[in-house]
Amino acid sequence: MERGRIDDYEPGPVPSPRPLDRFGFVKQERSSSPERVIKSRSTIEFEKEERRVRKWRKMIGVGGSDWKHYVRRKPHVVKRRIRKGIPDCLRGLVWQLISGSRDLLLMNLGVYEQLVIYETSASELDIIRDISRTFPSHVFFQQRHGPGQRSLYNVLKAYSVYDRDVGYVQGMGFLAGLLLLYMSEEDAFWLMVALLKGAVHAPMEGLYQVGLPLVQQYLFQIDHLVREYLPKLGEHFTQEMINPSMYASQWFITVFSYSFPFHLALRIWDVFLFEGVKIVFKVGLALLKYCHDDLIKLPFEKLIHALRNFPEDAMDPDTLLPMAYSIKVSRRLEELKHEYEKKNVKLVEGEESDRKLKQPQ
Incomplete structure (x- = not known):
C-alpha cells in the first residue's frame, strides 16, 4: 500500500440524517415562518428562478457553446446577470466557462488522472489530516473517508503534485471543497489551476507560496x-x-x-x-x-x-x-x-546593503 493514500482507510459510518438546507448543510435551529407564507414565497421564487434559468441557457448555449460569442457581443449584459447571481443549477458549468478552466481541461486530457493515480506528494499526510475540517457540516464531506473526502483528497493531492512550488496549504481545502459541490474532481482541479496560475485574471498562487x-x-x-x-x-x-x-x-x-x-x-x-x-x-x-x-x-x-x-x-x-x-x-x-x-524593493535593497556592511573586509 502507498503510504498516505486515503484509499488505504475504511470509510467511517454514515452520519445520522439531520435536516439539511438547500445547499446540503446541516440546518441551524431557527424559528419557522407560517407555512402559508413559506409556500407563497417559494412559488414566487421558483417561477422567478425558472425565468432566469431560461435566459442563462439561451446565453450560454448547449454545453457552453455560445458563451464566448455572447460575452464578446454583450459583456455588460453578462456582467449584470452575474452580479445578480448565476442560477444554482448552471453554476458549475458557468464557473468553468468564465474562469477559463474548461479550455485548460480540454488541452490537458488525461493529466489529472495521471497526477492522482501515478504520482506521490510530500503533502499527502497533511491533506488527510485537514480533510475533516473542510465544510464539516456539509453532508457530502461528513462521512469519514467517504466519497466527498476522497474527492477532496484527490484534488488537493493532484494540485500539490502539479505545482510543487505551492504544494498544499490548509486554506486550499475550502477552495477545492466549494468547487467539488458544483463539479467533478477533474473540473474542480482545473478550475483551481485556472485561478492559481491566472488563466483569466492575475495568478493567485502567491496566496499559498512560502x-x-x-x-x-x-x-x-x-x-x-x-x-x-x-x-x-x-x-x-x-x-x-x-x-x-x-x-x-x-x-x-x-x-x-x-x-x-x-x-x-x-x-x-x-x-x-x-x-x-x-x-x-x-x-x-x-x-x-x-x-x-x-x-x-x-x-x-x-x-x-x-x-x-x-x-x-x-x-x-x-x-x-x-x-x-x-x-x-x-x-x-x-x-x-x-x-x-516599491516599498519591498527598498526593503530588499536595505537588507542587501546591511549584509554587505557586516561582511568581513
Whole structure:
C-alpha cells in the first residue's frame, strides 16, 4: 500500500440524517415562518428562478457553446446577470466557462488522472489530516473517508503534485471543497489551476507560496483602503492596535468560503471568477461600512470578535452586494500595488546593503 493514500482507510459510518438546507448543510435551529407564507414565497421564487434559468441557457448555449460569442457581443449584459447571481443549477458549468478552466481541461486530457493515480506528494499526510475540517457540516464531506473526502483528497493531492512550488496549504481545502459541490474532481482541479496560475485574471498562487507574498500585498492594500474610505474606523483600528491580518487574511485565502454564509459566498464567487479579486476588497469594505457605527465603539477584544462574526443582517447578499458594487477601487488598488512593490524593493535593497556592511573586509 502507498503510504498516505486515503484509499488505504475504511470509510467511517454514515452520519445520522439531520435536516439539511438547500445547499446540503446541516440546518441551524431557527424559528419557522407560517407555512402559508413559506409556500407563497417559494412559488414566487421558483417561477422567478425558472425565468432566469431560461435566459442563462439561451446565453450560454448547449454545453457552453455560445458563451464566448455572447460575452464578446454583450459583456455588460453578462456582467449584470452575474452580479445578480448565476442560477444554482448552471453554476458549475458557468464557473468553468468564465474562469477559463474548461479550455485548460480540454488541452490537458488525461493529466489529472495521471497526477492522482501515478504520482506521490510530500503533502499527502497533511491533506488527510485537514480533510475533516473542510465544510464539516456539509453532508457530502461528513462521512469519514467517504466519497466527498476522497474527492477532496484527490484534488488537493493532484494540485500539490502539479505545482510543487505551492504544494498544499490548509486554506486550499475550502477552495477545492466549494468547487467539488458544483463539479467533478477533474473540473474542480482545473478550475483551481485556472485561478492559481491566472488563466483569466492575475495568478493567485502567491496566496499559498512560502511567506504568503500575495496575502501580504492584499493586507497592505486593504489597510490603506480602510483608512481612506472609512477614516474614523481606520483611526479606531490604530488606537486599538488592530491590523488587517487579524481579520482579513481568511477573506483572501479562502475568498469568503471559510466562515461566511454559503449563499453569500456563492454570490461573491460568481463575481470573483468573472471580475477578479477586487470584489473581495469591495465586499470587505462594504461589510466594515455597514457595521461602522457599531465597530467604532468596541474595545480590542470585542472588536476582534465582531470582525470575525459579522451580524446576520450584514450578510444579506441583496443588501451587502449592491453596497460592494458601488465602491470603486480598481485604480486605487493598482496604485497601492505599485506602492507596495516599491516599498519591498527598498526593503530588499536595505537588507542587501546591511549584509554587505557586516561582511568581513
